[in-house]
Amino acid sequence: MKSLGNIRRSFAPWADPDSKPFISFKNITKKFGDFTAVDNLTLDIYHREFFALLGASGCGKSTLLRMLAGFERPTSGEIILDGQDIAGIPPYRRPVNMMFQSYALFPHMTVESNIGFGLRQDGMPKAEIAERVTQMLKLVKLEQFAKRKPQQLSGGQRQRVALARSLAKRPKVLLLDEPLGALDKKLREETQFELMDLQQQLGLTFVVVTHDQEEAMTMADRIAVMSHGNVIQVATPAEIYEAPNSRFVADFIGDVNILEGKVKAAGNGRIEIAGDDFTVRTVGDASPAIGAGAAFAVRPEKLKVSRAAPADASINASEGEIWDIAYLGDMTVFHVRLPSGKVVKTSMLNAQREVENPIGYDEKVWVSFAETAGVVLKD
C-alpha cells in the first residue's frame, strides 16, 4: 500500500475501527455572549496520542483546550474523558494538567515547591513528594536549580519547570497551550524533539494548542486544523500536507498553488481539469460533474521548472517566464508567470553547490508536474 509521506511509527488507533477514543468532544458549542468560540464541534483523541490543535488566533483552539482543563464550561455538548463525562467537573478534580502559555509559575515559590505544588494538594506523604520532585527535576534536567525562584531562571528553564510541574501529578492527559511560543527558534526546535521523546517515554496523551504549523507538523501524530470554531480537517501531518481537504487547509499549511478550471473528464481513477494555462490530469477517485468548476492544489516543490519542453507538453505542463527568483540556501524559489498572467511558485532543491548556466530572470521556461503531484480540492 502506498502511503502519504513517511510514517514515523506504526501508531494509528484512529484508523482502527475497534479502538475507543480516550477523549471525545461531542457536539461541543461554546458561546461568549454573542460570539461563538466553538461551534458544534465533534472530535476524538486517542490514548497515547500526541494531538495538535492548529489554527490562527481566535479559531477556538484555546477555548477547546480550556474546556478540557475545566476553565470553561461548554454551552452545550459532552466532553468524555476515559469513559466519563467531565463537563461538570471543576478543574481541580480533573485528571488532566495543563502547561500554560505564560508558564504561570508561582513567583513566591522555589522551583522545587512549584513542582511539588500539585502533589501537596493531593496530600501525598512528604517523602514521596520529595522523591517525585527529584525525579521530575531529573526528567527536565534541572537538578541544580531546585532551590531557585522562577525569576532567577532563563525562559527555557522556566518552560521546563512548567512542564515538570504539569507532569508531576502523572495526569491522564497533558494539555499544552502554545508550549514553545516564548522560546527562541533554536531552543524551540530542540524542545520540540524533547517533548516528543518525553511523551513516548511517559506514554501519556498530549494535546497541544499551537498556531505554528511547523511545530504541529514536527510533534503531532495527528493535527486538527481549526477555523471559526470548527475543525476543518483532522489527519496526520503528511495527509494534511499532501492531501488537504479544502482550500483553507491547503492555504494554511505550507505554500500552495491553486489552479482553477472546469472538469473535462472523470473516471478510471483519473480526473481531468481544463484550466487557463494547464490541462490538469491527476489521480483521484471522485467523480465530479463534467463542466463543474474545480480547484487543483499543488505544492511548489512538486512543480518542475525546465528549459526543455516535457515529453508530453499538452498535459500538466505550461510555458512561462521567470518572474522572480529567491535564493534561500537550501533551495531556490522561482515565481513563474504563466501566459494567463497567473504567477505560480515553484521551489527547487539546491543539491549542488554550483550550477552551470543557472536559470535566470525573464527566461522562458516550462513548468510541469506529475499526475500524483497534487489534489483536487473538495470545495
Add this chain to the structure above:
Amino acid sequence: MTKLGSRIFSRLVILVPYAWLVFFFLVPFVIVFRISLSTTAIAQPPYEPVFRLADGIAGIVDNIRQLSFDNFIWLTEDALYINAYLSSIKIAGISTFLALLIAYPIAYGMAQAPRTWRPTLLMLVILPFWTSFLIRVYAWIAILKPEGLLNQLLLSLGLINEPLIILNTNWAIYIGIVYSYLPFMILPIYSALEKMDHSLIEAAQDLGCPPISAFWKVTFPLSLAGVVAGCMLVFIPAVGEFVIPDLLGGSQTLMIGKTLWTEFNSNRDWPLSAAVATVLLLILVVPIVFFQNMQAKAEERGK
C-alpha cells in the same frame, strides 16, 4: 552626552531627593532634637540655651554644656508618657487590623471587576479626599453621638432599645481612623492584586487547589507586599494621630499626638514636647525600616 557628562547628570538627579531629605527631614529633626535637650524657660523662644552666633565659639561650647537628656529621663519616669505611647500603638494597631479586614475584600473586588469599571471604582475610593478631612471627622460626631444618625437608625429598626454610646470611646477612634485611612490601605493592595497574572490562579486550580485554598496559597502571598505597604501607610500616621482622638475620643483616651499637643500648647513646654516627638519618631522608624526591608525583598523577587 559624554560619559562624564552623563555621570554628573545622574549624580545630580540623585542629589535632588537627598537634598529634599536633608532640608525637610534631617535639618528639622536636628532642630527638634536640639530643643529636646534644652530646658524650658519663660522667654522667647520658650527654652534655653539659645545658640547665638554673636556668642562666638566659646559661647556655643558653653551652651552645649548646658544641654541635657533630662526631658528623656522624665518621659520614662512619668507613666503618662509610656502609657500614651503604648495606647497609641494599641489603637493604631487595632485600627490598622480593622482597616485591613475591610480594605482587602474591597481591593479584591476592584481587581476582579471588569477592566472598564476599574477607573471609576478607583475614583470612588479617592473621592472622600475631595472634602476637608476635618469636616469628615466632624460628620462622624453627628453620626455616632447618642442621638445621632446611627442610633436613630438602629432604634427605628428595633435592633436596640437604648442608644449605643460610641462617641467619646475608643470605638469612635477606631471608626474614625479606619474611615479616614481606608484608601491608603485599599490602593496598595489593589495595585498588588491588579497586576497579578490570573493564570496563576488557574494553574493552582489545575494542580488540584479548590478556589479558597488557591486564594490562600497564591493570591494572598502574592499580595503581601501591598498588604504591608497599606498597613504601614495606615499605622504610621495613626500612631501620631491628633485630630481623630481629640474630636471623637473621650477625655480618658490617651494618645501620644494629643499628649504632645497638650505639652506644646497648654503647658508651653517645647523641650518636653520635642522629646516626645523624637521618641515617637524612633518608635515609627522601626516599622519603616521593616517595611523597607520587605520592599527590597519584593524587588529582589521581581527581578
